[in-house]
Amino acid sequence: MKIAVCIKQVVSREWQVRVNDDKTWVRDQDAAWELNEPDAYALEEALRLKEKHGGEVVVVSAGPARVTQVIREALARGADRAIHVEGDHLATADAFTAADALAAAIKDEACDLVLTGLQSDDQGFAQVGVILAERLGMAHSTIIMEVQVEGSTLKVKRELEGGWFQWISMPLPAVLTIQSGINQLRYATLKGIMAAKKKDIKAVAAPAAAAARQRIVSIYVPEKTKATRLIGGTPAEAAAELVHVLRDEARVF
Numbered sequence: 001m002k003i004a005v006c007i008k009q010v011v012s013r014e015w016q017v018r019v020n021d022d023k024t025w026v027r028d029q030d031a032a033w034e035l036n037e038p039d040a041y042a043l044e045e046a047l048r049l050k051e052k053h054g055g056e057v058v059v060v061s062a063g064p065a066r067v068t069q070v071i072r073e074a075l076a077r078g079a080d081r082a083i084h085v086e087g088d089h090l091a092t093a094d095a096f097t098a099a100d101a102l103a104a105a106i107k108d109e110a111c112d113l114v115l116t117g118l119q120s121d122d123q124g125f126a127q128v129g130v131i132l133a134e135r136l137g138m139a140h141s142t143i144i145m146e147v148q149v150e151g152s153t154l155k156v157k158r159e160l161e162g163g164w165f166q167w168i169s170m171p172l173p174a175v176l177t178i179q180s181g182i183n184q185l186r187y188a189t190l191k192g193i194m195a196a197k198k199k200d201i202k203a204v205a206a207p208a209a210a211a212a213r214q215r216i217v218s219i220y221v222p223e224k225t226k227a228t229r230l231i232g233g234t235p236a237e238a239a240a241e242l243v244h245v246l247r248d249e250a251r252v253f
Contacts, residue, residue: 001055001149003046004106005079006116006132007039009063009070013121017221024216025092035070038117042178044185045147046115047078053149056080058109062090062101068201075196076188082199087206094214095127102128103135104207113154114175118143126177133175140175141168145182 011017012032020027046057059074061067062085071082085101093101106114114136119126126142133140145165146157149172158166159179188196229245231238246252 001049001053001112002058002109003049003055003113003115004058004060004109004111005039005043005046005074006102006114006128007043007059007061007070007074008036008117008120009033009061009067010036010120010122019219019221023218023220025219028091033066033069035073036117036120036122038119038121038178038180040117040185041180041182042115042117042176043074043077043079044183045178046113047186048183049113049147049149050078055112058083058111060085060102060105062087062093062098062105062206064088064091071201072196073188075199075201076192077186078192080199082201084201084203085206086203087209089209090206092216093209094212095123095125095131096213097209099128099131099135100210101206102132105204106132107136112172114138114173116175116177118177118179129175129177136173136175138173138175139170140177141170142177143179144176145179147176 010033011026012034015032018027018030043059050057057079059071059079059082061071061082065086068084071084075082083105085105087101090098090101114132116129116132118129120128130140130142141156141158143159144156145159148155152172154170154172154174156168156170156176158168160166231241231245233241
């Protein structure tokens with residue numbers, strides 16, 4: 001079984017976010033970076049499927065040169081080889097552009113299964129995996145909490161709203177977006193880190209980018225403020241106004 005895992009490099013959660021001069025992204029020149037957490041769970045699931053069914057795990061990442069950091073980390077955890085789709089513009093690409101870049105790299109690999117994290121920790125649109133499935137012409141399912149391979153078919157457990165789950169069967173090849181918490185993450189060992197240095201990273205140029213369908217107009221760091229608001233009137237009027245404020249403005253219920 002050949003499994004491709006799409007991974008993304010995102011700003012570390014411990015880094016204090018600094019907005020760039022255009023106020024359209026962060027100052028990535030002095031940012032700290034890490035592997036996108038949902039993608040780490042997708043990688044772990046791929047490694048477990050390989051251990052159970054045999055095969056190969058190929059990690060694919062799209063972005064500037066710095067993404068080799070997370071590629072090496074994935075190889076150290078146990079992936080067999082990697083593909084780096086190079087392009088500085090991919091650092092802030094929308095879901096369509098990112099999916100097109102990943103699809104171009106994966107389409108000739110003849111993968112049985114493609115895994116992505118449910119969403120990225122930076123933009124969080126949860127659309128790349130869905131669009132990637134369409135580009136590759138594969139069946140897909142989202143918010144996956146368990147994967148069972150049964151011959152040429154899959155049985156997957158999806159997380160729904162309100163604590164409900166859904167089991168569905170689907171054919172291979174397929175694309176799945178993996179929910180965080182599906183498994184227990186492993187970490188790179190010293191042996192794995194040394195072995196990663198000898199594993200192949202294939203660099204490919206990003207396809208010609210089409211016009212972005214989405215763009216970030218402005219970002220900002222939320223400001224913490226405190227304010228006191230007095231509610232007057234009769235007890236009945238004050239109670240009604242308080243309910244209005246809590247429900248329609250503060251949205252606490």
